[in-house]
Amino acid sequence: MGLNMKFNCLPPSIVFQEVPNEISLCFSITGCKVACTGCHSTELWHANHGNHLSNTSFRNWLTKYQNLISCVLFFGGEWQAKALIEKLRIAKSWGLKTCLYSGEKHIDISICEHLNFLKTGPWQSTLGGLDSIDSNQVFRNVQTGEKLNHLFIKNNHHHLSKGVNHVAA
Numbered sequence: 001m002g003l004n005m006k007f008n009c010l011p012p013s014i015v016f017q018e019v020p021n022e023i024s025l026c027f028s029i030t031g032c033k034v035a036c037t038g039c040h041s042t043e044l045w046h047a048n049h050g051n052h053l054s055n056t057s058f059r060n061w062l063t064k065y066q067n068l069i070s071c072v073l074f075f076g077g078e079w080q081a082k083a084l085i086e087k088l089r090i091a092k093s094w095g096l097k098t099c100l101y102s103g104e105k106h107i108d109i110s111i112c113e114h115l116n117f118l119k120t121g122p123w124q125s126t127l128g129g130l131d132s133i134d135s136n137q138v139f140r141n142v143q144t145g146e147k148l149n150h151l152f153i154k155n156n157h158h159h160l161s162k163g164v165n166h167v168a169a
């Protein structure tokens, strides 16, 4: 497998706040090229980090967690659109919602059509993450186009878990 075919991830974890009203199984895909200044997840920059997430291993994770989750969340992975779309299609076929957190401003329609939720925009420390009213980052319901940042700001006194502000990126 060539380097540019890597679709590696860190071991997934269940997260509660990154997608409002959903319990998500979160996969951090390595090989991020956005290179945000102040990124606190620089281990995600290296495509060799983590383990290959094949469709089979993805299904195995879903089998393990399916009774606990309502959504699958990807931190990155848009740089491998084909591999990501395959996972999104699988998640949908299991009746799960899907979300992508990207540091890019725009995500290709071929990916978006398999998403329920999408966070876009790089991490900018002076503006803050989704829990900041000044944030450059946008969280949307992809189906309706509705911007949902207010759902994060409302709970501003509860700091979002590390993943959102940094990975997220």
Ligand code: SF4
Pocket (backbone or CB within 6 Å): 032, 033, 034, 035, 036, 039, 040, 041, 042, 044, 045, 102, 103, 104, 122, 123, 165, 166, 167, 168, 169
């Ligand atoms: S903050 Fe997120 S999008 Fe930005 S470089 Fe780090 S991992 Fe990539």
